Amino acid sequence: MRLLTGVLCLSLGASIAVGTAGESKADEKPENYLTRQFTFVVPYGPGGLTDARGRAFQPVLEEILGVPVVVQNISGAGALVGINYTFSRPSDGTHIVTASGSDGPHAHSVLSDSNLAWEWEDWTPVGEYARSVLGFVALRGGDWDSLEEMIEHVRENPGEVTLASIGPGRADDLYMLEFMQASDTLGKWNWVTYSGSGAIQTDLLSGDIDVGYLGVSRADMLDHPNFVVLAQGIKESEVPDDWEFPWPTVEAVVGQELGLIGASYAAIFVKADTDPDRVEFLKWAFEEAATHPEFIRIRNEFGEPALWNDGETARERLTEMHELLKEYKPLLQEHGQQ
Numbered sequence: 149m150r151l152l153t154g155v156l157c158l159s160l161g162a163s164i165a166v167g168t169a170g171e172s173k174a175d176e177k178p179e180n181y182l183t184r185q186f187t188f189v190v191p192y193g194p195g196g197l198t199d200a201r202g203r204a205f206q207p208v209l210e211e212i213l214g215v216p217v218v219v220q221n222i223s224g225a226g227a228l229v230g231i232n233y234t235f236s237r238p239s240d241g242t243h244i245v246t247a248s249g250s251d252g253p254h255a256h257s258v259l260s261d262s263n264l265a266w267e268w269e270d271w272t273p274v275g276e277y278a279r280s281v282l283g284f285v286a287l288r289g290g291d292w293d294s295l296e297e298m299i300e301h302v303r304e305n306p307g308e309v310t311l312a313s314i315g316p317g318r319a320d321d322l323y324m325l326e327f328m329q330a331s332d333t334l335g336k337w338n339w340v341t342y343s344g345s346g347a348i349q350t351d352l353l354s355g356d357i358d359v360g361y362l363g364v365s366r367a368d369m370l371d372h373p374n375f376v377v378l379a380q381g382i383k384e385s386e387v388p389d390d391w392e393f394p395w396p397t398v399e400a401v402v403g404q405e406l407g408l409i410g411a412s413y414a415a416i417f418v419k420a421d422t423d424p425d426r427v428e429f430l431k432w433a434f435e436e437a438a439t440h441p442e443f444i445r446i447r448n449e450f451g452e453p454a455l456w457n458d459g460e461t462a463r464e465r466l467t468e469m470h471e472l473l474k475e476y477k478p479l480l481q482e483h484g485q486q
Contacts, residue, residue, distance in 0.1 A: 176432070177432060178425065178428050178429040178432050179425065179429065180213065180214065180429060181241065181423075181425070181426050181429060182213050182214070182215045182241075182242070183215065184215060184242070185215060185216045185217075185218055185242070186209065186213055186215050186216070186217050186218070186242055186243075187217075187218050187220050187237075187242060187243045187244075188202050188205060188206065188209070188217055188218065188219045188220065188244060188246070189220050189222055189230050189233060189234045189243060189244065189245040189246070190202040190219055190220065190221050190222070190230065190245075190246060191222060191223060191224075191227035191228070191229065191230025191231055191245060191246075191247060191251070192221065192223045192227065192230070192344050193221055193223045193344060193346075194221050195346060196344055196345060196346055197280075197345065197363045197366070198227075198246060198247075198248075198414070199219070199221060200450060201246060201277070201278060201414055201452075202219045202246055203219055204443055204446040204447055204450070205217070205219075205434075205437055205443065206219055207442065208437045208440045208442050208443045209433065209434075209437050211440075212433050212436050212437055212440075213433060223343065223344070224343070225262075225317055226251050226256075226314060226315050226316065226317040226318040226320075226343070227247050227251035227252070227256070227318070228251075228256050228260060228262070228317060230245055230247075231245055231247065231252075231253055231256060231417075232264075232265070233245075234417070234419070235265060235266050235270070235419060236265075237419075239419045239421045239422045239423075240422070240423075240426070241418060241422045241423065241426035241427070241429070241430060243418075244274065244416050244417060244418050244430065245416075245417050246414060246415065246416055246417070247414070247415060247417065248280045248412045248413065248414050248415065249280070249319065249411075249412020249413060249415075249465075249466065249469055250280075250282070250314070250318045250319040250320055250323075250412055251314075251318045251319070252415060252417065252466060253266070253268055253270075253271040253417055254268045254271075254466040254467065254469055254470040254473075255318060255319045255469070255470070255473060256317065256318075257470070258470060258473040258474050258477060259317055259318070259319065259321065259322075259473060259477065259480070260317055261317070268467070268470050269420065270419065270420050270421070271417045271418070271419065271420055272417065272418050272419070272420045272422070272427055272459065272463075273415050273416070273417055273459050273462035273463050273466060274415070274416035274417065274418055274427070274430050274431050274434050274459055274462075275415065275416055275431060275434050275435060275438070275456060275457055275458055275459050275461075275462055276413035276414060276415045276416075276455070276456070276457035276461070276462045276465075277413075277414055277415070277416070277434070277438045277454060277455060277456055277457075278413065278414040278447070278452055278454065278455065279365060279411055279412075279413055279414075279452075279453075279455060280363060280365060280411065280412050280413060280414050281363070281364055281365035281380050281381055281382045281393070281411045281412075282320070282323070282361055282362060282363055282364060282380075282381045282412075283361070283362070283363075283364035283365075283377050283378070283379055283380035283381055283395065283398075284298075284359050284360075284361055284377070284378040284379045284398070285348075285349075285352065285359065285360050285361075285362055285364060285369075285375050285376070285377055285378065286298075286352070286358065286359045286360075286375070286376055286378055287352050287353065287355070287374065287375065287376070288372065288373070288374055288375055288376045290358075290376075291358070292358070292359070292378065294378060294401075295378040295379040295396070295398075295401045296401055298358070298359060298378065299331045299333060299401070299402075302333045302336050302337055303332060303333060303336065306335070306336035307336065307337075307338050308338070309337055309338065309358045309359065310337070310338040310339075310340060310356070310357040310358050310359075311324070311337045311338065311339050311340070311357070311358065311359050311360070311361070312339075312340050312341065312342050312348045312351065312352075312357045312359070312360040312361070313339070313341055313342075313360070313361040313362075314341065314342055314343070314344060314345060314348070314361070314362065315341040315342075316341050319408065319469070319473060320361060321341075321480055322408055322473065322476050322477070322479060322480055323361070323381065323408055323409050324339065324361065325476075325479050325480060325483055326406055326407065326408050326409060326476065326479070327398060327402065327406070327409060329479070330402040330404055330406060331401075331402045334483065335483070340357065342360075345360070345362035345363055348360035348362050349362070349374075349375070352374075352375065353374060359378065361381075364377045364380055364393070364395070365380070365382075365393060365411075365452060366450060366451040366452045367392075367450075367451025367452075368451055369393075369451075370392070370393065370394075370451075377393075377395045378395070378396075379395055379396050379397060379398045379400075379401050380393060380395045380396070380397055380398070381397070381398050381409045381410065381411070382397055382410060382411045383397070383399060383405070383406070383409070383410040383411070384397050384399050384400060384405070385405075386410060386411055407472060407475075407476065408472060408473075408476055412469075413457060413462070413465065415462050415466065416430075416434055418430055431458070431459050435456055435458070438454055438455070438456040439454075439456055
């Protein structure tokens with residue numbers, strides 16, 4: 149498992165230690181510039197995984213910031229609409245946007261067909277607060293017991309199996325193409341895209357699709373009454389020793405190491421031209437929130453333990469992904485959505 153500096157992983161039992169750490173940082177608190185509403189932009193609709201993460205922050209941030217915190221859902225284009233909205237707001241530190249390794253500014257700046265008003269360098273990661281793993285999910289009790297069986301069927305019966313991912317325009321597009329290439333199924337799936345995981349789950353239940361690639365790293369997916377996880381998209385080399393999710397990795401299924409498919413992290417972004425002192429305050433405030441006992445409790449109840457990776461660690465990881473997406477983009481240009 150790769151070790152990163154600036155990483156703080158938290159469990160429910162760490163709340164006492166968190167409280168002590170918070171007291172020791174009290175004297176280091178930067179000046180709070182906020183005098184009015186603070187807006188936390190969630191680039192997906194209400195009720196989804198990203199929305200749940202944003203709303204977990206809301207009560208804790210209000211306590212820390214001392215102003216009302218509004219969670220604003222602005223969905224569309226795989227998070228791009230919400231990101232564009234945040235960029236259109238003044239660079240005064242009153243608006244941030246959350247996104248993941250699949251759909252953050254680092255990804256859309258490479259994959260978007262739109263003429264964007266910004267580049268990856270125009271954003272500053274405040275920090276990362278959740279590990280996010282996607283995986284192949286099918287209907288429990290359905291036709292498929294394993295991803296291996298499904299792959300074999302697709303090879304022999306092209307076009308019969310419908311695969312759904314979130315997109316287009318997210319890194320998921322390239323994840324799917326890399327997986328198809330590695331499993332010798334490129335061009336053999338009926339591949340469709342959806343705006344979010346909720347719609348994929350609905351159509352899994354109705355039988356309109358056979359398998360979806362969506363978020364699986366939460367406790368309710370361990371024994372979900374409706375869905376079964378066939379494989380999870382975390383690298384074999386990055387599976388933590390205490391990882392509670394027992395499903396095979398996609399790498400294990402295809403029998404090779406993959407460049408793109410892997411765990412990503414939910415992150416907070418602010419415009420890079422925001423006053424540096426205000427950015428430092430946001431970094432302090434979000435670390436305080438992510439290490440707050442109440443936030444940890446909420447995240448543990450949801451089944452997605454809290455963590456905190458500092459802004460520099462986040463930038464290093466996301467810039468590495470940014471470069472990797474540029475390397476793999478010709479695959480998308482060559483094959484498109486198969």
